């Protein structure tokens with residue numbers, strides 16, 4: 001731990017190897033998995049963590065303890081680092097601008113990151129670029145109540161209300177069932193000082209995510225577009241590539257991601273979350289300028305993972321190959337169960353490995369709390385098998401069965417881990 005070491009010194013690892021030090025703001029699972037990629041590149045990640053128990057603080061020795069809203073802490077973690085990047089979007093832009101003024105290389109720069117922090121600015125910019133987004137109305141002025149009435153009536157009260165800043169994993173998103181509930185959400189938000197944006201509720205076929213990387217040199221690379229499945233407003237499953245997506249829509253989604261990365265000046269990886277409407281159109285929902293849950297499949301299912309690619313992009317290395325290794329890869333999140341099972345995580349892992357030797361498990365060393373993302377499972381399909389509907393369903397069922405087992409210690413197919421069949425060889429995709 002170098003929590004209080006004189007940060008003006010060149011970190012010892014850099015002095016010895018000449019390889020860069022990337023500093024990441026935030027010590028969550030995204031930083032933990034970025035550190036995993038940093039190791040392979042001869043680096044170790046420096047993290048600004050809130051606690052020694054944070055997922056990334058547990059695995060890197062280069063930890064600065066502090067707050068992402070404290071400029072002095074940000075300066076400490078930036079000092080001597082080659083570049084500063086993020087595992088979340090919560091750092092106030094004014095503080096990042098101060099770091100930039102200090103001469104720190106911040107990637108993505110605050111001029112780009114602002115569009116991932118502020119849903120209202122993002123919508124205005126996307127509209128200005130002529131990109132497809134759901135109809136929206138800002139509810140930030142004195143006339144917010146009147147604007148909501150007009151917008152709600154226009155859309156038959158089929159609307160979604162979102163906090164302009166600070167939301168994640170569906171927190172800060174409200175789906176009122178009628179006009180009264182919508183008015184109530186706005187009133188409560190106004191009382192608490194939360195600014196909202198109203199958006200048309202989209203009748204969608206499914207949700208998609210286009211992950212892209214862009215280096216400071218300007219090189220861009222995009223992974224195959226994935227389908228994401230949300231439960232309770234947060235991503236539960238990602239299927240890569242999105243099954244049955246037409247070439248036309250895949251190219252359109254990839255083109256949008258590459259164009260956004262270039263025009264917003266993104267450096268690093270970015271997820272562009274989209275809706276595929278019932279009419280077969282794309283609408284952009286959200287931007288995340290960091291490694292993202294919809295890219296976790298790439299750790300095992302793509303030639304280059306999003307975490308390595310993020311490092312390559314922020315360090316201005318040439319980008320890696322983004323092709324998929326198989327016709328289908330499915331990622332399923334391991335969420336904390338409503339009640340943590342009595343069986344230990346270690347024993348659950350043991351049983352999963354016995355039953356599914358091809359499952360790639362990624363655990364974040366987080367405590368089990370209901371609905372909390374504590375890990376994920378990737379199942380990479382057999383590269384020799386085409387991704388027809390039946391095979392995609394089979395791989396998805398296995399990934400979800402594995403993740404549910406890790407959450408709840410229950411097999412969704414009723415399999416008994418201590419029964420006779422438990423001793424037979426494990427199944428494969």
Ligand code: ADP
Pocket residue numbers: 134160162167168169170171172173199200201202203207230233234273285286
């Ligand atoms: P967060 O920033 O918390 O992830 P999002 O804006 O991505 O919030 O919304 C979370 C989820 O809510 C989306 O993944 C989607 O399932 C649903 N949602 C958001 N906006 C809309 C909309 N305009 N129409 C229909 N569903 C929506």
